[in-house]
Amino acid sequence: MSADAAPAYGVDSEVGRLRSVMLHRPGGELRRLTPRNNGALLFDGVPWVERAQEEHDRFAAVLLEHGVEVLYLSALLRECLEFDEAREAVTVGVAADPRLGQTLGRELAAYLSGLEPERLAAVLIEGLTKEEFGPSSSLRHRMMRATEFVIDPLPNTMFTRDSSVWIGDAVAVTSLAMPARRRETTLTGIVYHHHPRFADVPKLYDPSLEHLEGGDVLALAPGVLAVGVGERTTPAGVERLARKVFERGTIRTVLAVPIAQRRATMHLDTVCTMVDRDRMVIYAPAAQRLESYTITPDGDRIAIEGPRRFLDAAADAIGVERIEIVHTGERDVVTAEREQWDDGNNTLALSPGVAVAYERNTVTNGRLERAGIKVLTIPGSELGSGRGGPRCMSCPTSRETLAN
Ligand SMILES: NC(=[NH2+])NCCC[C@H](N)C(=O)O
Numbered sequence: 001m002s003a004d005a006a007p008a009y010g011v012d013s014e015v016g017r018l019r020s021v022m023l024h025r026p027g028g029e030l031r032r033l034t035p036r037n038n039g040a041l042l043f044d045g046v047p048w049v050e051r052a053q054e055e056h057d058r059f060a061a062v063l064l065e066h067g068v069e070v071l072y073l074s075a076l077l078r079e080c081l082e083f084d085e086a087r088e089a090v091t092v093g094v095a096a097d098p099r100l101g102q103t104l105g106r107e108l109a110a111y112l113s114g115l116e117p118e119r120l121a122a123v124l125i126e127g128l129t130k131e132e133f134g135p136s137s138s139l140r141h142r143m144m145r146a147t148e149f150v151i152d153p154l155p156n157t158m159f160t161r162d163s164s165v166w167i168g169d170a171v172a173v174t175s176l177a178m179p180a181r182r183r184e185t186t187l188t189g190i191v192y193h194h195h196p197r198f199a200d201v202p203k204l205y206d207p208s209l210e211h212l213e214g215g216d217v218l219a220l221a222p223g224v225l226a227v228g229v230g231e232r233t234t235p236a237g238v239e240r241l242a243r244k245v246f247e248r249g250t251i252r253t254v255l256a257v258p259i260a261q262r263r264a265t266m267h268l269d270t271v272c273t274m275v276d277r278d279r280m281v282i283y284a285p286a287a288q289r290l291e292s293y294t295i296t297p298d299g300d301r302i303a304i305e306g307p308r309r310f311l312d313a314a315a316d317a318i319g320v321e322r323i324e325i326v327h328t329g330e331r332d333v334v335t336a337e338r339e340q341w342d343d344g345n346n347t348l349a350l351s352p353g354v355a356v357a358y359e360r361n362t363v364t365n366g367r368l369e370r371a372g373i374k375v376l377t378i379p380g381s382e383l384g385s386g387r388g389g390p391r392c393m394s395c396p397t398s399r400e401t402l403a404n
Pocket residue numbers: 041042043156159161162178181214215216266267269270386387388389391392
């Protein structure tokens with residue numbers, strides 16, 4: 001397919017020229033973080049919200065300066081909430097939370113149906129406390145503290161990478177593993193199912209299926225996916241996804257890559273990302289250690305080979321002699337570990353050889369530059385406390401195809 005004939009939406013690589021991306025500018029949901037709840041809400045600190053927003057605006061500005069269309073999840077959501085069907089779906093979904101009980105659930109549904117789309121979208125992301133909600137005749141409400149949440153906030157919404165992922169011409173609304181994030185897919189689900197912009201896009205997956213998060217899914221090359229298996233994506237999730245993409249015919253090889261079930265390596269994209277057609281930035285110890293299983297279609301079944309060294313299996317699947325790697329310091333293990341933690345490997349490519357990275361990871365960025373990669377740096381001192389970099393904070397909806 002030539003670049004001109006490429007579909008308006010769709011993603012067949014990590015590096016084809018980025019045309020359109022979905023972001024979420026962090027807002028009031030970050031103001032809900034306190035030293036008591038930040039751990040459960042998957043933040044390593046309590047970010048300064050205004051500064052986080054400035055950093056995020058800088059990220060968006062770099063994308064816009066490079067001709068990328070920036071879509072905001074909250075704006076798309078608000079547009080969907082103009083439609084009764086979408087409003088009904090979110091209201092019923094939120095109010096059905098068994099922790100609320102019948103009475104509060106019913107009252108909450110009535111409260112939400114009275115909100116304007118803009119306020120409703122905000123409440124769905126920022127959450128709602130007992131005192132914001134107002135009076136209720138339920139026991140549940142009576143026994144809550146004033147600052148307790150009737151609707152939990154979703155501070156990880158800014159990591160749009162995880163709650164949906166485009167594979168070829170289709171989009172997968174994923175199945176998030178951590179309780180603090182699960183409701184995010186009701187928002188991306190609404191957007192992809194109700195927004196006129198995405199009406200004709202085939203849907204690949206849904207949140208009721210086995211756990212699978214977008215941060216684990218790397219489009220190594222047209223036809224080839226690598227999927228991390230660890231804290232967030234299960235072997236069953238990879239298997240389900242593999243069958244679906246084989247059925248659609250967009251993917252011929254899926255590499256399942258076990259990663260340590262640790263916070264530092266929660267997704268495959270915290271360990272490695274593509275910065276060029278056959279070049280990857282990778283945490284040095286992982287380059288040695290990572291292995292993968294190669295999954296290919298076999299009639300209506302799947303064939304599984306391996307495990308073998310991930311980088312070798314990836315080169316074979318892509319059809320190159322080897323994958324060039326830029327790593328985060330081979331000898332300086334302390335710096336490597338620090339920069340991996342600060343998302344030095346979590347870059348977002350805008351085109352082959354051009355990538356957005358956090359400025360703080362000076363050693364890794366220097367290595368990338370020496371390797372000829374153009375590094376566009378953004379600040380991330382506050383954003384980083386959520387443990388996610390430029391790749392985590394973006395969901396490409398359209399890239400120029402590399403398949404020609
Ligand atoms: N694709 C990624 N690496 N996303 C990072 C998500 C970070 C988020 N705080 C979480 O723990 O889920």
